[in-house]
Amino acid sequence: MTKKIPVTVSSKRLRREFVKKVKELSGQNLQLCYQCGMCTGNCPTAANMDVSPRRIIELARLGLEEDIASSRTVWICASCLACVVNCPRGFDLSKVMEAIRLLTLRKNIDHVKPEDIPPQDRCELPQIAMVSGLTKFTG
Amino acid sequence: MSLAYYPGCTLKTKARNLEEPAVASMEALGFKLDEVPRWNCCGAVYSLADDDLIHQVAPVRNLVRVKKAGETKLVTLCAFCLNTLKRANLLMKQDVDKRNTINSFIDEGLDYSGEVEVVHLLEVLRDDVGWDVISHMVKLPLRELRVAPYYGCTLLRPREVAIDSAEDPTILRDFLKALGARPIDFPESTRCCGSYEVISNPDDIPEYTRAILDSALNHGAEALVLTCPLCDYNLARGQKELVKKNSGFRRMPLIYFTQLLALALGLGPQVCHFELNHGSPESLLREKNLLSAVENVRPIGG
Numbered sequence: 245m246t247k248k249i250p251v252t253v254s255s256k257r258l259r260r261e262f263v264k265k266v267k268e269l270s271g272q273n274l275q276l277c278y279q280c281g282m283c284t285g286n287c288p289t290a291a292n293m294d295v296s297p298r299r300i301i302e303l304a305r306l307g308l309e310e311d312i313a314s315s316r317t318v319w320i321c322a323s324c325l326a327c328v329v330n331c332p333r334g335f336d337l338s339k340v341m342e343a344i345r346l347l348t349l350r351k352n353i354d355h356v357k358p359e360d361i362p363p364q365d366r367c368e369l370p371q372i373a374m375v376s377g378l379t380k381f382t383g
Numbered sequence: 384m385s386l387a388y389y390p391g392c393t394l395k396t397k398a399r400n401l402e403e404p405a406v407a408s409m410e411a412l413g414f415k416l417d418e419v420p421r422w423n424c425c426g427a428v429y430s431l432a433d434d435d436l437i438h439q440v441a442p443v444r445n446l447v448r449v450k451k452a453g454e455t456k457l458v459t460l461c462a463f464c465l466n467t468l469k470r471a472n473l474l475m476k477q478d479v480d481k482r483n484t485i486n487s488f489i490d491e492g493l494d495y496s497g498e499v500e501v502v503h504l505l506e507v508l509r510d511d512v513g514w515d516v517i518s519h520m521v522k523l524p525l526r527e528l529r530v531a532p533y534y535g536c537t538l539l540r541p542r543e544v545a546i547d548s549a550e551d552p553t554i555l556r557d558f559l560k561a562l563g564a565r566p567i568d569f570p571e572s573t574r575c576c577g578s579y580e581v582i583s584n585p586d587d588i589p590e591y592t593r594a595i596l597d598s599a600l601n602h603g604a605e606a607l608v609l610t611c612p613l614c615d616y617n618l619a620r621g622q623k624e625l626v627k628k629n630s631g632f633r634r635m636p637l638i639y640f641t642q643l644l645a646l647a648l649g650l651g652p653q654v655c656h657f658e659l660n661h662g663s664p665e666s667l668l669r670e671k672n673l674l675s676a677v678e679n680v681r682p683i684g685g
C-alpha cells in the first residue's frame with residue numbers, strides 16, 4: 245500500500261539539477277500537473293508502489309531527488325500508459341517515470357541483472373518480455 | 384492480394400500459435416502476408432526519453448526496408464511490435480530534427496519521413512476485409528462460445544497510435560461477433576497484466592492478473608481472447624500461482640484471436656498450435672465441438 249511519508253521541503257534538499265534533467269529527458273512541463281490523482285486512480289500497479297504516481301510528480305518538481313531515489317515506484321511502473329490516457333492535463337507521466345529510471349541507469353547501476361533471472365524463466369519468457377524488460381531495467 | 388508483413392521475434396518462436404493461424408486465415412480470406420525482407424527486432428518497447436535516439440534506429444530501419452520494397456502499408460500482429468513501430472513512425476513524421484539525425488545515422492541510401500502506414504492485423508480485418516465478408520466466410524460459427532475480449536495496453540495506448548477508442552474499444556467485440564461467438568464485455572479489458580515487470584517483480588504478476596480474470600469470470604466469460612504473447616504468458620503464470628495458493632480459484636482458458644479466426648474459417652486445429660498455448664483452451668473448444676476441420680474453404684473470388 246502507498247505509505248504516507250512526511251516530506252521536508254527546504255532549499256537545502258532541493259536538487260535543481262535533478263529537476264532540470266527530468267524536464268529535459270521527459271520533455272514534460274512538470275508544472276502542468278494539478279495533482280488531481282487520476283494517474284494514481286487508474287494505475288493498475290499503484291497498490292504495489294510505496295510512493296503514488298501523483299506524488300512522484302510533486303516530489304520531482306520540488307527537486308526531492310533522494311525521496312524519489314529511495315522509493316521503488318519507478319521500477320514498478322510498467323509503462324502501460326493508463327495514467328497518460330486518463331490525465332485531464334495531457335501530462336505524460338510515463339515519460340517522467342522513464343526519465344527518473346534513466347537517471348539511475350545512466351550511472352551504470354542496473355536494476356535487473358540478466359543472470360539473476362531464473363534459468364527456467366529465461367527459457368520460457370517470450371522474447372518481448374526479455375527485450376523490453378532489459379531495455380527498461382538496464383543501462 | 385499481397386500485404387507487407389512484420390512478424391517480430393516472438394511470433395517466430397514462442398508465439399507461432401499467434402502467427403501461423405493468422406497467415407493461414409489471411410490466405411483463406413484471399414490475402415498473402417509477405418514478410419519484410421531482412422526484418423530485424425523492433426526493440427519491443429518504444430523509448431520514452433527525449434534524448435534517446437539510438438533505440439529508434441531498430442524500428443525505423445524496418446520501416447525504411449518497407450519503403451525500399453515499394454510498399455506503403457505494413458501489417459503487424461504482435462501488439463508490442465505494433466506499438467513500437469507505429470510510435471517510431473510517428474516520431475519520423477513529426478520531429479524534423481530527430482528525423483534528420485536518425486536518417487543520417489541509418490544511412491540506407493534513402494531518407495525516411497514516416498511514409499509507411501503501420502497497421503495491426505485486426506485493422507486489416509476490419510477495414511480491408513470487413514466484418515460482413517468475414518461473417519460470410521465463416522464455416523464453423525463459434526455460436527456457443529462466451530468469450531471476453533482482452534486488449535491489454537499496447538494496441539490502445541497512447542491514443543495517437545491506438546487501433547480503436549482507448550476508452551471503449553469495440554474492434555475485438557465486432558471481430559468475435561463476425562465469427563458467431565458471444566463476446567462478453569468486462570471493465571478490465573484494457574487493464575495492464577504487469578507486462579515486462581515479470582522479469583523484475585514476478586511475484587506481483589498474480590495480483591495484476593487476478594483483477595482481470597476475476598472480472599471476466601464474473602461477467603460470464605468462459606475464455607479470454609488475447610492479442611499479445613506477453614499477456615498470454617503473464618495471465619497463465621498468474622493463474623498458475625493463484626490456483627496454487629487458492630484451491631477455489633477457477634482457471635480461465637486463454638486463446639489468441641487468430642486461433643479463433645482459423646477455427647471459424649474451418650481451417651482446423653492443426654494450424655493453431657494449441658500445444659504452445661499457456662492457457663490450455665483445448666478442452667473448452669472440444670466441449671463446444673470447435674476442433675473439427677471443415678472442407679472446401681476457398682479464398683474470396685477463388
